[in-house]
Amino acid sequence: MNYNLNMKRKVLLVVVVILAVAILPLNRLFAQKIDETPIKVGILIDEEFTTFRAQSFSGHWRATFYPLIASGSAEQNPARKEVKTVSELVAEGEDLAISLTNKGLVGKLSTGKEIMGGYEKIVISGGELLNIEIPENRPMLLQGKLEIHINIEESRLLLINEINFHQFLVSSVSKFGISSEVEALKAYIVMARTRLKHLKENTLHKEMAYEVCDKYHCLPFSGAGQNRELVDILVSMTANKILQYRGKSVFPRYHHTCGGKVSSAKEIFNVDNEPYHVSVDDRVDNKGSENCFHSPGFHWSIELEKLDLLEFIAMSWAGGASRIFTGWEPLKIEDTGRITRVLLRGRIPKEIDGVEFFENLKMYFGPNSLKSMRFSMEVLRRSVIFRGMGQGLGVGMCLYGADGLAKKGKRYNEILEFYYPGVTIK
Numbered sequence: 001m002n003y004n005l006n007m008k009r010k011v012l013l014v015v016v017v018i019l020a021v022a023i024l025p026l027n028r029l030f031a032q033k034i035d036e037t038p039i040k041v042g043i044l045i046d047e048e049f050t051t052f053r054a055q056s057f058s059g060h061w062r063a064t065f066y067p068l069i070a071s072g073s074a075e076q077n078p079a080r081k082e083v084k085t086v087s088e089l090v091a092e093g094e095d096l097a098i099s100l101t102n103k104g105l106v107g108k109l110s111t112g113k114e115i116m117g118g119y120e121k122i123v124i125s126g127g128e129l130l131n132i133e134i135p136e137n138r139p140m141l142l143q144g145k146l147e148i149h150i151n152i153e154e155s156r157l158l159l160i161n162e163i164n165f166h167q168f169l170v171s172s173v174s175k176f177g178i179s180s181e182v183e184a185l186k187a188y189i190v191m192a193r194t195r196l197k198h199l200k201e202n203t204l205h206k207e208m209a210y211e212v213c214d215k216y217h218c219l220p221f222s223g224a225g226q227n228r229e230l231v232d233i234l235v236s237m238t239a240n241k242i243l244q245y246r247g248k249s250v251f252p253r254y255h256h257t258c259g260g261k262v263s264s265a266k267e268i269f270n271v272d273n274e275p276y277h278v279s280v281d282d283r284v285d286n287k288g289s290e291n292c293f294h295s296p297g298f299h300w301s302i303e304l305e306k307l308d309l310l311e312f313i314a315m316s317w318a319g320g321a322s323r324i325f326t327g328w329e330p331l332k333i334e335d336t337g338r339i340t341r342v343l344l345r346g347r348i349p350k351e352i353d354g355v356e357f358f359e360n361l362k363m364y365f366g367p368n369s370l371k372s373m374r375f376s377m378e379v380l381r382r383s384v385i386f387r388g389m390g391q392g393l394g395v396g397m398c399l400y401g402a403d404g405l406a407k408k409g410k411r412y413n414e415i416l417e418f419y420y421p422g423v424t425i426k
């Protein structure tokens with residue numbers, strides 16, 4: 001009796017499964033949702049460190065140590081024979097210190113146990129939150145999986161955090177999203193998701209084991225420690241939505257503040273394949289106040305010593321040698337006010353691209369010196385006063401402008417269509 005009933009149930013289950021498979025379109029069954037897609041993130045890739053500490057903040061983590069195999073076979077080096085893959089539990093509250101030695105990676109647990117012998121890779125996974133402390137950096141809370149590699153050329157550690165799109169977007173938009181407006185945050189999220197998808201498919205780091213890094217040219221990221229609850233909710237509300245231009249994927253650009261005028265990608269980067277990056281007057285219907293007028297980066301000024309400016313040019317383009325260049329001047333100024341070519345004067349003059357000039361300026365004088373390439377100069381006897389507008393390169397979405405548009409009642413799709421004319425949201 002029981003047996004028969006069980007059989008009937010099994011047959012019924014099989015029929016239901018077959019029906020379900022037949023009814024569901026195959027692509028929906030197998031297509032992975034964008035927000036569940038894994039992404040490998042290079043963390044603090046410019047930092048040089050050979051030791052760090054990982055603490056299990058929540059949940060039980062497991063650290064697996066993989067032996068060195070690339071550098072010589074077991075026959076050449078008998079000591080290698082002894083090294084096997086080992087796996088250690090890092091229980092909640094416990095921590096693991098990892099160092100790079102001349103033998104490879106070694107670890108020490110807070111329980112006192114040491115993992116010696118030399119490993120080439122360590123993978124820590126399984127728990128909910130992992131707190132990592134890198135010397136001279138703020139602690140960072142990570143989710144997902146953490147891989148520790150050796151960057152051989154620079155003999156330092158390389159950390160790669162594998163998470164999914166949802167987790168990355170919550171961290172990234174919490175970090176760069178200067179607005180508290182729901183519609184502006186939704187616009188940031190759809191832009192960032194589209195950008196992340198494009199970077200996953202066209203990585204800027206082809207030679208590396210990670211797909212994106214945590215810097216502005218990819219997307220800012222600093223783990224889950226500063227995650228905003230509202231951003232998390234809005235990532236779910238806009239789940240899987242991305243921008244397209246005539247059915248094709250796009251690489252949306254963004255910046256802090258345009259100062260009233262957004263430039264085209266052609267003007268700033270001299271590219272022809274981004275028709276959705278055109279110059280935009282950052283005002284509603286070309287009238288009234290600029291959408292980013294309330295930004296601290298809308299107007300700025302700074303006074304720099306002439307000697308410091310010459311030193312900056314010598315360090316950036318003459319290998320530190322003075323007297324190669326005697327000065328500089330803007331060579332090309334776009335209609336949107338941005339300087340896109342700079343001439344270095346000297347016996348052999350040199351032309352510099354505006355983006356390159358700007359990146360070097362920020363590196364030399366710091367991020368709070370000249371905020372954009374949209375400025376005028378007042379030359380005094382010993383110094384130059386720069387008066388500028390906007391912050392950043394000025395292409396694509398103006399983050400403060402998006403905030404302004406949301407405050408003026410615009411919806412997120414209207415904000416996206418405003419900064420990326422011609423795009424559709426899929």
Ligand SMILES: [Zn+2]
Nearest residue numbers: 204212213218
């Ligand atoms: Zn990058």
Ligand SMILES: [Zn+2]
Nearest residue numbers: 258292398401
């Ligand atoms: Zn703006």
